[in-house]
Amino acid sequence: MSKIQSSFILIVTMSLLIACAPSRVIKPLAKGEQAVGANIGGPLIDFGGIPIFIPYTSAFYAKGLNDKTTAFGSIHLTASSFGVFQTDMGICRELWYNPKNKLGVSANPALNFALDRWEWKAKLWPQLDVNLHKEFGSNKLIYLGLCNWFELSRIRAHSEVQPKNWFMSPQVGFQYSPKKWTYGIESKWVAPGVNNQPNVVDYLGPNHKGAIGVYFQFIRRF
Amino acid sequence: MTKRIQFATKALRHKVLFLIGFATKVSIYQVLFFTSLSLLFTSCLRLDSNLFNVSDKISEYKWDDYTGEQDFKLDASYKIQDSMMYQFTMDSKGKGDTKSYKIYGMYIGDLNQIANDTVILYCHGNKWHMDFYWQRAKLLAHTGGKHRFGVLMIDYRGYGLSDGPPSEEGLYNDADAAMQWLKSKGLSEQRLIVYGFSMGTSAATELSATPRSMRPHKLILEAPFASAAVMSADGAGLNVPASYTTNLKIDNAEEIKKVKQDFCWIHGTQDNFLGIKTHGEVVYKNHGGNYKEAHRIEGADHGQVPTTFGFQNYNDMLYKFIMR
Numbered sequence: 001m002s003k004i005q006s007s008f009i010l011i012v013t014m015s016l017l018i019a020c021a022p023s024r025v026i027k028p029l030a031k032g033e034q035a036v037g038a039n040i041g042g043p044l045i046d047f048g049g050i051p052i053f054i055p056y057t058s059a060f061y062a063k064g065l066n067d068k069t070t071a072f073g074s075i076h077l078t079a080s081s082f083g084v085f086q087t088d089m090g091i092c093r094e095l096w097y098n099p100k101n102k103l104g105v106s107a108n109p110a111l112n113f114a115l116d117r118w119e120w121k122a123k124l125w126p127q128l129d130v131n132l133h134k135e136f137g138s139n140k141l142i143y144l145g146l147c148n149w150f151e152l153s154r155i156r157a158h159s160e161v162q163p164k165n166w167f168m169s170p171q172v173g174f175q176y177s178p179k180k181w182t183y184g185i186e187s188k189w190v191a192p193g194v195n196n197q198p199n200v201v202d203y204l205g206p207n208h209k210g211a212i213g214v215y216f217q218f219i220r221r222f
Numbered sequence: 223m224t225k226r227i228q229f230a231t232k233a234l235r236h237k238v239l240f241l242i243g244f245a246t247k248v249s250i251y252q253v254l255f256f257t258s259l260s261l262l263f264t265s266c267l268r269l270d271s272n273l274f275n276v277s278d279k280i281s282e283y284k285w286d287d288y289t290g291e292q293d294f295k296l297d298a299s300y301k302i303q304d305s306m307m308y309q310f311t312m313d314s315k316g317k318g319d320t321k322s323y324k325i326y327g328m329y330i331g332d333l334n335q336i337a338n339d340t341v342i343l344y345c346h347g348n349k350w351h352m353d354f355y356w357q358r359a360k361l362l363a364h365t366g367g368k369h370r371f372g373v374l375m376i377d378y379r380g381y382g383l384s385d386g387p388p389s390e391e392g393l394y395n396d397a398d399a400a401m402q403w404l405k406s407k408g409l410s411e412q413r414l415i416v417y418g419f420s421m422g423t424s425a426a427t428e429l430s431a432t433p434r435s436m437r438p439h440k441l442i443l444e445a446p447f448a449s450a451a452v453m454s455a456d457g458a459g460l461n462v463p464a465s466y467t468t469n470l471k472i473d474n475a476e477e478i479k480k481v482k483q484d485f486c487w488i489h490g491t492q493d494n495f496l497g498i499k500t501h502g503e504v505v506y507k508n509h510g511g512n513y514k515e516a517h518r519i520e521g522a523d524h525g526q527v528p529t530t531f532g533f534q535n536y537n538d539m540l541y542k543f544i545m546r
Contacts, residue, residue, distance in 0.1 A: 084466050114466065121463040149460070156461040157451035158475045158504050167459055191459060197494045 020056035020079070022173065022186035022215035023108055023129045024072045025092035026143050029064030034222055036061050037182075041215030043190050046202040053214045068094040072110075079114065086114040088127065102135035112149075126150045131171075139177045147171050147188055167191045169210070175217075184217035273421065273470060274388035276380050278350040283309060283326070283382065288353040293525045296533070300360050306369060308333055312403050314379065316395025316434070323379045323386035325396050327403065328352055330363040331372030337408025340544065341372040342415045343438070345397055345422030347525075351382030355419075361528055362417065366541040371415070376400045378425075390424070390470050394434075397425035401436040409436075415544055417442040420496065420524070423505075424472045431480035440544065442486045445493055445524055448475040448501040456500055475504045485514040486543040490522025490530065515543060 020042055029035060042054030060074035069091055076086035090110025097104035108129040115122045131145030149167040156162045171188030191210040196203035203211035278290065286301065308329040315322035331339060342362050346355040352375055359375045378396045380388030397416075404414065416438040418426025423446035430441045447453060450464040450472055457467075464470075478485075487509075489502035496502070498518065506516050517539060522530035531539075 079466075082467070114462070116463065116465045118469060119463065119465040121465050123460070123462055123466075125460055151460050153461045156455050157449055157464075158508070160452075160500070160504060162461050164459070194459065 020076060020086075021058050021074070021088065022184065022188075022217055023131055023143075023145065023147065023171070024060055024074065024088070024090070024110070025062050025070050025108065026106060026131050026133050026141065026173070026175065027104060027135075028068055028070040028092050028094050028106065029062060029221065031064045031066045033064040034062065035182075035219050036222075037217060037219035039215055039217040041186075041213065043211035043213045044204040045211070046204055051204050062092075065091075083117040084114055085117070086112070088112045090127070103133070105130070105132050107131075125152060129171075131173075141175045141177070143171075143173050143175075145171050145173075164191075164194060168193065169213070180221050182217070182219040182221065184215075184219070186213075186215045186217065188213045188215075273348060273390075273468075273472075274380060275349045276351075276388060278354075280351055280353065280382060283328070283351070284353055285328075285356050288356060290350075290353065292354060292357055294357055294529045296357050296360055300357075300364060302330055302360055302363060306331060306363075312399055314392075314396045314399035316391070316398055318391050319395060323384065323392075323396075325376055325379060325384045325399055326352070326382055327374060327376040327400060328356075328359065329372065329374050330359060331369055333407070336372060336404065337410075339372045339409070340413040340415065341374055341404055341409055342417050342442075342544075343397070343400055343404070343426075344373055344375045345393075345416065345418040345425045346375060346377075347420035347422055352377050353382070358419070358528065361533060361537065362540070364533075365537045365544070370541070371544070374400055374404060390472060393421075393425040394428050397429055398434045401429070401434070401438075405436055411437045412439050414438045415440045415442065417444070418446065419444045420447070423447065423474055427474045427477045427481065427505075430483055431477040438483060440484045440486070441481055442488070442540065442543065443474075443505065444488045444527055445490065445496050446474050446487070446502055446505045447472075447496045448504040449473040452500050452504070456497065475508050478505050478508045479510040481509060482511040484543070484546070485509045485511055486517070486540070487514065488517045488519065488527055488531075488539075490519045490524065490527050492521050493524045495524040 022039055038057065038059045040055050040057050042056040044051050044053050056078045058074050058076040060072055062070050062072035064070045071091050073089040074087055079086035088110045090108055092106055092108045095105045095107055110127045112125045112127055128148045129145060131143045133141055133143040135141045147169040151162055151165045153162050169188045169190045171186055173184060173186035175182050175184040189205065189210055190213045192205065194210055195208060196205050196210055197208050205211045310327055311324050312327060313322040314325045344359055344362055355375060359373050363369060363373045365371055376396060377384040378388060379386035379392045386392065414436055416426045416430055423443045426441060426443060430438050450468050450470045454464045454467045455461050487502060487506045489498045491498055506514065519527050519531045528536045
């Protein structure tokens with residue numbers, strides 16, 4: 001098969017940009033509390049017969065506006081290294097919380113924005129993450145949720161119809177927070193409603209649908 | 223003197239305090255902003271060079287003796303006699319070049335008959351070198367019977383033994399150099415057929431749309447890609463601009479609008495790399511001429527069109543198109 005070179009750089013940049021980060025904040029910070037975090041991870045691909053996750057990286061800052069709302073903003077470092085400024089900014093809002101069961105539901109509406117330095121083309125796409133979270137003990141949390149991205153454009157290159165405008169990805173995650181640090185791992189099935197073939201990237205997803213994503217997160221609260 | 227020292231010390235202390243104050247007051251948002259700005263203006267990673275897969279280095283062309291990976295291998299009945307194989311070099315210097323590059327080529331046919339023959343210029347894909355595509359060139363040399371048409375194949379700069387770094391403009395310049403070579407042998411435009419496969423469809427389309435040394439009479443594209451923009455959007459899911467990933471300007475879907483020559487499109491329905499729907503169909507739809515024909519090869523993946531279609535069917539289909 002005469003495929004274009006399966007270079008890692010190619011795969012990184014051509015792959016699902018929308019799947020480049022986990023949910024930023026699951027449970028809102030306390031009022032005035034701040035946090036900085038970094039994450040690495042992305043969709044799984046077949047790289048020369050070996051399944052690996054694409055190491056997208058990003059860093060973010062979050063601050064508790066009140067006990068129920070946390071604002072956050074990020075920069076995507078991998079995208080930056082390709083001359084693309086990419087950020088997502090939004091809030092995490094606690095919609096419901098049961099202190100007795102330590103069970104809650106939070107929503108993260110956010111805006112993703114990207115701008116390249118080569119042709120100064122900008123791109124904006126909204127995102128909405130909704131997570132059901134449950135705390136265990138004093139420092140463990142698991143969550144189950146849906147991550148949603150929205151493509152606002154109805155057409156794409158050459159005036160063709162944009163095939164999909166809503167990308168929904170179910171996700172599950174775990175966070176461990178000893179003292180001021182939080183360590184998290186999240187996995188999501190990125191865009192299970194989209195066939196992952198044909199494509200320039202060999203995504204790994206059940207029944208050739210979407211891709212399984214794996215993300216690691218490190219957060220320092222202060 | 224003492225006053226001066228006191229004044230300088232005071233000024234220095236003010237500056238230090240100002241910097242400390244600034245450092246403590248500056249918000250994380252500002253740090254992120256300036257960091258990203260600096261990254262934005264210092265980053266330079268691009269996909270461009272990744273289009274060109276020249277990783278398999280060779281010291282000589284082996285043709286039938288080549289044992290490396292190939293899409294398919296023809297049996298002995300397709301053998302080309304040595305007398306009908308002409309390996310040569312030519313100089314390529316075109317648009318944007320500051321020097322000329324030595325380009326290797328292989329002509330299958332009778333050199334002395336080029337002026338009277340119809341010749342297929344085969345623009346190969348992005349992988350490796352002519353040895354990889356040798357079986358394909360041989361198959362083309364059997365269109366309408368053995369040596370019914372001449373076949374010319376070249377290694378673009380940076381490919382195989384050809385000099386220089388590969389580049390998008392280099393593809394066009396080198397394919398045009400091949401046309402100059404054919405022209406120098408007396409080939410007329412009416413007898414020039416250009417065949418592009420995969421990445422080679424960009425050179426074939428570009429030189430058919432905007433002719434340089436010769437205006438090809440007919441255009442054949444196998445598994446064309448629409449554009450870098452489609453490739454980016456397919457990979458990303460979202461409709462992201464191509465400039466997020468590459469500076470390449472390859473855009474067959476737009477260039478084909480300028481192509482007035484007869485056009486034959488061949489694409490595997492199971493092409494898992496350059497999907498028939500997002501790439502091939504768009505190119506076919508946009509053809510600007512009066513005559514075009516489509517051959518959607520059921521079940522064929524990228525690079526599998528001749529084997530899935532069947533060699534004889536493939537040759538027959540090409541022959542009909544060329545002769546019509």
